[in-house]
Amino acid sequence: MKTAIIGRGNVATHLCKAFAGKSEVIQINPHTLEGIPEDAELILICVSDDAIPDIASNLPETKAIVAHTSGSVPLSALDGKGSSQGVLYPLQTFTKDVELDYNEIPFFIEGSSQETEDFLEKTASLISKNIRKADSEERRKLHLSSVFVCNFVNAMATIGTEILSDTSISRDVLTPLMRQTIRKLETMEPRAAQTGPASRGDRKTIERHVQMLAGNPELQQLYSVITRYISNRNLHK
Amino acid sequence: MKTAIIGRGNVATHLCKAFAGKSEVIQINPHTLEGIPEDAELILICVSDDAIPDIASNLPETKAIVAHTSGSVPLSALDGKGSSQGVLYPLQTFTKDVELDYNEIPFFIEGSSQETEDFLEKTASLISKNIRKADSEERRKLHLSSVFVCNFVNAMATIGTEILSDTSISRDVLTPLMRQTIRKLETMEPRAAQTGPASRGDRKTIERHVQMLAGNPELQQLYSVITRYISNRNLHK
Numbered sequence: 001m002k003t004a005i006i007g008r009g010n011v012a013t014h015l016c017k018a019f020a021g022k023s024e025v026i027q028i029n030p031h032t033l034e035g036i037p038e039d040a041e042l043i044l045i046c047v048s049d050d051a052i053p054d055i056a057s058n059l060p061e062t063k064a065i066v067a068h069t070s071g072s073v074p075l076s077a078l079d080g081k082g083s084s085q086g087v088l089y090p091l092q093t094f095t096k097d098v099e100l101d102y103n104e105i106p107f108f109i110e111g112s113s114q115e116t117e118d119f120l121e122k123t124a125s126l127i128s129k130n131i132r133k134a135d136s137e138e139r140r141k142l143h144l145s146s147v148f149v150c151n152f153v154n155a156m157a158t159i160g161t162e163i164l165s166d167t168s169i170s171r172d173v174l175t176p177l178m179r180q181t182i183r184k185l186e187t188m189e190p191r192a193a194q195t196g197p198a199s200r201g202d203r204k205t206i207e208r209h210v211q212m213l214a215g216n217p218e219l220q221q222l223y224s225v226i227t228r229y230i231s232n233r234n235l236h237k
Numbered sequence: 238m239k240t241a242i243i244g245r246g247n248v249a250t251h252l253c254k255a256f257a258g259k260s261e262v263i264q265i266n267p268h269t270l271e272g273i274p275e276d277a278e279l280i281l282i283c284v285s286d287d288a289i290p291d292i293a294s295n296l297p298e299t300k301a302i303v304a305h306t307s308g309s310v311p312l313s314a315l316d317g318k319g320s321s322q323g324v325l326y327p328l329q330t331f332t333k334d335v336e337l338d339y340n341e342i343p344f345f346i347e348g349s350s351q352e353t354e355d356f357l358e359k360t361a362s363l364i365s366k367n368i369r370k371a372d373s374e375e376r377r378k379l380h381l382s383s384v385f386v387c388n389f390v391n392a393m394a395t396i397g398t399e400i401l402s403d404t405s406i407s408r409d410v411l412t413p414l415m416r417q418t419i420r421k422l423e424t425m426e427p428r429a430a431q432t433g434p435a436s437r438g439d440r441k442t443i444e445r446h447v448q449m450l451a452g453n454p455e456l457q458q459l460y461s462v463i464t465r466y467i468s469n470r471n472l473h474k
Contacts, residue, residue, distance in 0.1 A: 049442055072442050091414055093432050098421060106410045130413075138404045144446050147460075149397035149411050150418045151433030153390050155467050157419075158427035160386035167375045173343045174386050175423055176367075177328055181387045182394075182419045184335055186412055190395035195330050196388030205286055205309050209381050218466060223384075225462045229455055230392050 001123065004028050004036045004064070006055060007046035010094040011069055015046060015127075018102045022126040030055055040064045042123060043082060049073050056081050065116055071143025074136035075110050086111040086120045089139055090128075093150050102127045108134035108142060159219065198230035238360065241265050241273045241301070243292060244283035247331040248306055252283060252364075255339045259363040267292055277301045279360060280319060286310050293318050302353055308380025311373035312347050323348040323357045326376055327365075330387050339364045345371035345379060396456065435467035 003019060005012050006028040019025045028036055030047050033055070045055050045068040052073050059066065059081060066082035071089050078085035087110040092100065107124040109131060111117035117133065124131045134142060157178060161171040184193045197205040206227055213220040240256060242249050243265040256262045265272055267284050270292070282292050282305040289310050296303065296318060303319035308326050315322035324347040329337065344361040346368065348354035354370065361368045371379060394415060398408040421430045434442040443464055450457040 048437075049439065072445060091410060093414060093417055093421070095421060095425070095430065095432065098425070100417065104413045106413065130410075132406070132410070134404075134406065138406060140445075140449065141400050141404055142406065142410070143442075144449055145397040145400040145411065146414060147397075147433055147435075147446065148393045148400070150414050151431065151435065151467070152393040152463050153415070153418050154422070154427060154431050154433075155435075155463060156385045156389040156393060157422050158431065160382040160384075161427050163378050163382040163385070167378055169369070169371065169375060169379065173328060173367075173369070173379070174382065176341045176343065177330060177383060177387050178390070178419050178422060180330055180337065181390050182415050184330070184332060185391070185394050185415060188332070188335070190391060190398050193332065194388065194391050194395065195332065196384055196391075198384075198388065198392075200285070202286065205380075208309060208377075209384065212377065212381055218469065222462050222466050225459050226389050226392060229459050230388070232455065 001042070002026075002037055002040045003042045003044060003123070004040045005044045005046055006030050006033065006036075009046065009048070010096055011090070012046035013096070014094045014100065015044065015069070015090075018100075018127040023123070033058060033060070036060060036062070038062075042067065042119070044069060044088065045078075052077055065111075065119060067120065071139050071146065074140075075112065076136070084112045084116040086116045087136075087139065088120055088124055089134070089142070091142060091146060093146075103129050106130045106132060108132050108139055110135055110139065159222075194230065196230075198227040201231065238279070239263075239274055239277045240279045240281060240360070241277045242281045242283055243267050243270065243273075246283065246285070247333055248327070249283035250333070251331045251337065252281065252306070252327075255337075255364040260360070270295060270297070273297060273299070275299075279304065279356070281306060281325065282315075289314055302348075302356060304357065308376050308383065311377075312349065313373070321349045321353040323353045324373075324376065325357055325361055326371070326379070328379060328383060330383075340366050343367045343369060345369050345376055347372055347376065396459075431467065433467075435464040438468065 001023045003023050004026050005016050007030055016025050016027045043064045043066045049070050052068050062082050064082050065084050066078050067086035067088050069088055075087055089108040090105050092105045105128050107128050109120040238260045240260050241263050242253050244267055253262050253264045280301045280303045286307050289305050299319050301319050302321050303315050304323035304325050306325055326345040327342050329342045342365050344365050346357040
C-alpha cells in the first residue's frame with residue numbers, strides 16, 4: 001500500500017511516524033504538492049480545516065482515494081476528487097514530541113462508497129485497534145465534544161495552575177487530583193461524578209471565590225458562567 | 238493516638254477508613270456530637286464549610302487539638318477551641334464507593350503552634366507520604382484552584398459526553414483523549430499543551446461550533462466565554 005500524506009503539522013507528522021514500516025508513506029509539502037506518486041492508493045490531506053478546499057482543488061489528476069483527517073469538514077468538501085473520497089478522523093490531541101499509543105486512539109472513518117470505507121478501515125487497522133464509522137454529522141459532534149473534553153479541560157487546568165503561581169506551592173500538587181478526576185469519569189456517569197460548590201449550591205464559597213477573582217474580571221466572568229451552568233443543569237448527584 | 242472524626246459525608250467516611258488500623262478512630266454524628274472521648278487527642282471536624290462554625294461552637298470542653306479539613310475556611314474559625322487549633326486539608330475529590338490511593342494525596346497542614354503542626358504532620362503521615370504546609374491564604378487558593386482543576390474539568394467532560402448523547406457513539410470513545418489530555422499536563426506547561434480552534438484562532442470552526450449550540454443559549458454562552466478567554470490570554474504555543 002502506498003500513501004501520500006499531505007501536510008507538515010502535528011497530525012501529518014504523527015501519522016507518518018505511525019504508518020512507517022507498515023505502509024509505504026511519502027510526506028508531501030502542502031505548499032508545492034510535489035512528489036505525489038502516480039501509483040499512490042491513498043492521498044491523505046492532513047492540513048488545517050480552512051486549507052482543505054484549497055489543497056483539494058490543487059491536487060493533480062489521480063486514481064487514488066482522496067481523504068482528509070478533519071473532524072469538522074464534511075466528506076462533500078472532497079467531491080469529485082480522485083477515484084473516491086473518504087475521511088479518516090483520529091480522535092486525539094497531537095503534540096510535537098509527545099509519544100502516543102496509537103492502538104488505543106479511535107479512528108472514525110467515512111467513505112463515498114462501501115469499497116472506500118473497507119479500504120480506509122484496512123488502512124486504519126494498520127495502526128489502531130479502535131476503528132469506528134461516523135458520518136459527517138456525527139464527526140462534527142465528535143469534534144465539538146473534543147473541544148470540551150480536551151481543549152477546555154486543558155484551559156481549566158491552566159487556570160488552576162496559574163492561581164497557584166504567586167504562592168510557593170508547586171503545580172505538581174494538582175496532579176493526583178487531576179488524575180482522580182479523569183479516573184472517576186472512566187467508571188462513573190460524569191453528572192454523578194460532579195462535586196464542588198456549584199453542584200452543592202454552596203453560595204458562600206462561590207461568593208468568596210468570585211471576590212478572590214475580582215482583579216481579573218474576565219476570569220471572574222468565566223467562573224460565574226461555568227458555576228451558573230453547573231447549578232442550572234443540576235449536575236449534582 | 239485517639240481521634241474523633243465529626244461528620245458523615247464523603248470526606249469523613251473516607252478519612253475514617255483511611256485511618257482504620259493506624260489510629261483509634263471514632264466517627265461522630267455532627268447532629269448530636271455524642272460520644273466524643275474525653276481522652277481524644279484530636280477532634281477533626283469534617284463537615285460542610287458552612288456548618289463548621291456551628292459545630293465548633295457546640296463542641297464540649299476538651300483538651301484535644303481541634304482541627305477542620307476545609308480548603309476555604311481559615312484557621313481562625315476555630316479560635317479558642319480545644320488546647321490548640323489546626324487544619325488538615327486533603328487536596329482530592331472524595332466520592333462514595335470510589336477507592337483512593339491515599340499515599341499520593343497531598344495533605345496541607347496548618348497549626349496554631351509549631352507543636353500542633355508537628356502533631357498534625359505525624360497524624361497525616363499515617364495515611365499519606367505527601368504532606369505539606371499551607372497557611373489559610375494559600376489553602377484558599379488551593380481550593381479555588383481545585384474548583385477549576387477538578388469540578389470545572391468534570392463539567393467540561395460532562396458537556397462533551399452530552400454532545401454525543403443523540404448519536405449512536407458511545408462516550409467511551411472520549412476516554413483515550415481525556416487520558417492523553419491529562420497525561421500531557423504531567424509533563425508539559427499547561428499553556429504549551431493548549432490545542433484547538435481557540436488557541437489557533439480558527440474563527441470559521443468557532444463560528445460553526447457556536448451555530449451548532451444555537452439550541453442551547455446557556456451552553457453557547459459558556460462556549461464563547463471560554464473560547465474568548467483562551468484567545469485573549471493567548472494560551473497557545
